[in-house]
Amino acid sequence: APVDEDAAKASLRAERLAPRDLADALADLKAQAVARRHPDRLVLGADQILALDDGTTLDKPTSRAEAADQLRLLRGRTHRLLSAAVLIAEGRAIWRHVEEARLSVRAFSDAFLEDYLDAEWPAIAGCVGGYRVEGRGVTLFERIEGTQAAIVGLPLLPLLAQLRRLGVMPS
Numbered sequence: 029a030p031v032d033e034d035a036a037k038a039s040l041r042a043e044r045l046a047p048r049d050l051a052d053a054l055a056d057l058k059a060q061a062v063a064r065r066h067p068d069r070l071v072l073g074a075d076q077i078l079a080l081d082d083g084t085t086l087d088k089p090t091s092r093a094e095a096a097d098q099l100r101l102l103r104g105r106t107h108r109l110l111s112a113a114v115l116i117a118e119g120r121a122i123w124r125h126v127e128e129a130r131l132s133v134r135a136f137s138d139a140f141l142e143d144y145l146d147a148e149w150p151a152i153a154g155c156v157g158g159y160r161v162e163g164r165g166v167t168l169f170e171r172i173e174g175t176q177a178a179i180v181g182l183p184l185l186p187l188l189a190q191l192r193r194l195g196v197m198p199s
């Protein structure tokens with residue numbers, strides 16, 4: 029989507045939006061930008077926000093060092109992943125949904141973290157929080173509540189139900 033997401037995030041964060049509202053607003057922003065170019069199409073926008081228990085949010089790590097910092101910040105704590113999706117038809121948002129996953133990170137050792145990053149960087153560069161739960165990332169956690177789809181970035185089951193209601197997918 030042709031949007032400056034960093035600038036949008038900065039201004040939305042300045043409004044002190046709750047993480048789930050931030051994810052929804054960014055998903056909407058991206059979907060609207062694409063829908064303006066394709067007014068006759070059904071457009072799906074998505075975004076995910078990682079929020080810590082104190083409200084701090086993270087972005088995707090841009091270096092191994094940043095991934096290490098993020099994982100040390102998450103260590104021994106529970107954080108939330110808010111995955112938002114917005115559907116737009118004829119310029120109007122016709123459906124939106126935010127799904128939450130809660131992930132409790134183990135108090136892993138520094139040696140574990142270095143071995144993990146030796147194996148997983150840079151593959152985790154596209155993952156906020158520095159993990160791929162579908163791969164070795166699962167070894168970071170002691171408890172996970174929520175669907176794998178919501179962790180990987182989409183409220184997939186509610187979206188599929190909506191696409192069936194719209195007749196876009198077979199029931």
Ligand SMILES: Nc1nc2c(ncn2[C@H]2C[C@H](O)[C@@H](COP(=O)(O)OP(=O)(O)OP(=O)(O)O)O2)c(=O)[nH]1
Nearest residue numbers: 074075076088154155156159160161162179180181
């Ligand atoms: N494959 C995988 N991806 C993950 C996992 N945890 C988070 N992610 C990905 C899903 C999202 O694409 C991304 C969330 O960070 P961002 O909000 O910056 O990326 P997003 O794709 O939402 O939008 P953007 O790339 O900024 O347009 O991290 C995971 O465990 N596995």
